[in-house]
Amino acid sequence: MVKRTSFEGDACPIARSLEAIGDWWSLLIIREALFGLRRFGEFQSKLGMAKNILSARLRSLVDHGILATAPASDGSAYQEYVLTAKGRGTFPVLVALRQWSEEFDDRPSEIATILVDREKGRPVRKLELRAEDGRLLSSADTTLKPRPTPRRRSTG
Amino acid sequence: MVKRTSFEGDACPIARSLEAIGDWWSLLIIREALFGLRRFGEFQSKLGMAKNILSARLRSLVDHGILATAPASDGSAYQEYVLTAKGRGTFPVLVALRQWSEEFDDRPSEIATILVDREKGRPVRKLELRAEDGRLLSSADTTLKPRPTPRRRSTG
DNA sequence: CTTGTGTGGTTGCATCATAAAACCATATGC
DNA sequence: GCATATGGTTTTATGATGCAACCACACAAG
Numbered sequence: 103m104v105k106r107t108s109f110e111g112d113a114c115p116i117a118r119s120l121e122a123i124g125d126w127w128s129l130l131i132i133r134e135a136l137f138g139l140r141r142f143g144e145f146q147s148k149l150g151m152a153k154n155i156l157s158a159r160l161r162s163l164v165d166h167g168i169l170a171t172a173p174a175s176d177g178s179a180y181q182e183y184v185l186t187a188k189g190r191g192t193f194p195v196l197v198a199l200r201q202w203s204e205e206f207d208d209r210p211s212e213i214a215t216i217l218v219d220r221e222k223g224r225p226v227r228k229l230e231l232r233a234e235d236g237r238l239l240s241s242a243d244t245t246l247k248p249r250p251t252p253r254r255r256s257t258g
Numbered sequence: 259m260v261k262r263t264s265f266e267g268d269a270c271p272i273a274r275s276l277e278a279i280g281d282w283w284s285l286l287i288i289r290e291a292l293f294g295l296r297r298f299g300e301f302q303s304k305l306g307m308a309k310n311i312l313s314a315r316l317r318s319l320v321d322h323g324i325l326a327t328a329p330a331s332d333g334s335a336y337q338e339y340v341l342t343a344k345g346r347g348t349f350p351v352l353v354a355l356r357q358w359s360e361e362f363d364d365r366p367s368e369i370a371t372i373l374v375d376r377e378k379g380r381p382v383r384k385l386e387l388r389a390e391d392g393r394l395l396s397s398a399d400t401t402l403k404p405r406p407t408p409r410r411r412s413t414g
Numbered sequence: 415c416t417t418g419t420g421t422g423g424t425t426g427c428a429t430c431a432t433a434a435a436a437c438c439a440t441a442t443g444c
Numbered sequence: 445g446c447a448t449a450t451g452g453t454t455t456t457a458t459g460a461t462g463c464a465a466c467c468a469c470a471c472a473a474g
Contacts, residue, residue, distance in 0.1 A: 107282070107307070107433080113370035115359030116289055116352055126263070126280055126461090133272055136397050142422055151263070152462050157423060167364070179470060180422060188362040193397040194354040194385045196272055202351055203271035206344040208323070214269035215402040219389035223403065226395060229350045232383045233375035239382060241292050241349040246371040247379065263462075282432090298451055308433050313452060335441065336451060417474080424467070430460080437454070444447085 122166040123192060127151060127159045129199070132168065132185070132192050140172075140182040168192070198229055278322040279348060283307060283315045285355070288324065288341070288348050296328075296338040324348070354385055 109117035109124075123129055127149070134148055146156050160183055163169040168189040171181045200217060207213060217226050231239045265273035265280075279285055283305070290304055302312050316339055319325040324345040327337045356373060363369060373382050387395045 111368070113368060114286075114289075115356045115363065115369045115371075117286060118363055118369070119355040119359045120282065120285060124280075124282060124285070126276065129276060129280070130270075130273060133270075137402075143420095146422090152464090153423065154425080154463090155461065158460095167362075178421080190397060191358055191362050194387065195351065195358055197387055198350040198354040198385070199275040200271045202347055203275045206323075206347050207271065207274055212267070212269060213271045213274070214405055215271070216405050217400055218403050219393065219395055220399050220401045221393075222389060222391070224390045226400060227388045227390060229354070229385050229387060231350065231353055231385060233378060234380045234383060235378070237375070237377075239375055241346060243376050244373055244382060245376045246293075247374050249370055249372050299449090302451090308435090309452065310434090310454080311432060314432090334450080415474100417472100419470105419472085421470085422468085424465105426465080427463095429462080432459075433457085435455085437452105439452080440450085442447105442449080444445100 119195075122168065123163075123195070125159070127155060128163060128168075129192070129196060131156075131159055131163065132189060133196055135169065135183065135185045135189065136193060136196070140184055142180070142183070145183075163189070194229065197226075201228055275351075278324065279319075279351070281315070283311065284319060284324075285348070285352060287312075287315055287319065288345060289352055291325065291339065291341045291345065292349065292352070296340055298336070298339070301339075319345070350385065353382075357384055 109121040112118060112121075123132065130149055131145060134145055139145055139148060142153075142156065142160070145151075145160075146153055149156070160169065164171060164183070166188075167186055169183045170186050172184050173181060197217065203213060204210065204216075218224055219226055231244070233239055233243075237243075265277040268274060268277075279288065286305055287301060290301055295301055295304060298309075298312065298316070301307075301316075302309055305312070316325065320327060320339070322344075323342055325339045326342050328340050329337060353373065359369060360366065360372075374380055375382055387400070389395055389399075393399075
């Protein structure tokens with residue numbers, strides 16, 4: 103078997119997240135879900151993707167606990183796909199991707215939308231990584247440490 | 259032609275970024291590059307991926323302006339792959355993916371590392387999205403607006 | 415009760431991307 | 445010259461994707 107290399111058991115949290123949402127369509131589906139879409143047909147027509155692929159992706163996202171199926175909402179006998187807390191938690195990832203495009207895209211004029219805060223209608227700030235004490239951190243200011251083994255209760 | 263649906267001309271900045279770094283390996287290569295790796299063999303042995311795939315990914319990342327090839331550094335006649343500013347700009351994306359895993363992974367105990375600030379050795383804060391005036395924003399507090407057409411000089 | 419239509423999928427088949435291994439090219443050591 | 449390490453490319457098999465066609469179910473009309 104050649105198998106599409108799974109990162110499921112990988113110890114790297116980036117690999118683990120890519121395992122769940124690292125394919126071509128998942129983040130776009132989540133983006134639409136954050137925007138309010140819920141129905142199979144809505145996703146299909148909005149994203150213009152093949153129905154079998156959409157079906158497989160939705161199932162995978164449900165399996166990963168990112169979407170949940172709700173029995174109905176407008177009376178129709180079909181199901182809807184709604185984001186879980188885990189699904190809504192991908193919001194920073196989407197914002198980071200968006201801001202990366204805005205900053206580095208070769209043809210930024212082709213970008214059609216800007217993310218604004220709903221209350222004021224003004225563009226949002228850039229995502230910033232800060233230390234505990236509030237210092238702004240770049241990648242060079244960070245490093246990785248082994249995770250301390252969490253001590254189990256009633257073991258010591 | 260069935261063609262792997264390109265998002266190149268898409269107006270959505272998320273789709274555009276996925277076009278460049280939305281595949282299985284690119285972000286992991288970038289992660290290693292941020293960590294200091296530069297040589298083909300380093301990436302290959304660290305990531306354990308097939309050499310042809312690595313070769314194709316490195317070429318794609320160079321084409322997208324995320325990596326650049328440097329002629330040498332230790333005298334050997336081979337080339338190295340170093341991150342550009344655009345490449346280093348993906349750091350928030352990687353942090354967002356990491357933090358998403360840390361917060362929502364089903365088996366968080368399998369995550370081996372934590373991201374700390376180099377100076378203090380303390381875990382970093384969570385990425386936060388803020389409005390211009392500093393208010394903390396969730397996805398529900400944001401909305402999309404059409405990008406205002408930038409006025410060209412000497413047109414009006 | 416049969417027919418038609420819309421929504422929500424699944425199935426078949428062609429094509430593309432990925433993976434593993436074999437192969438090639440260049441430099442280095444002996 | 446011969447073995448070996450590095451840095452790839454080529455070959456070939458298989459999994460994933462994309463499109464179209466088909467199926468299932470609900471609902472409405474006749």
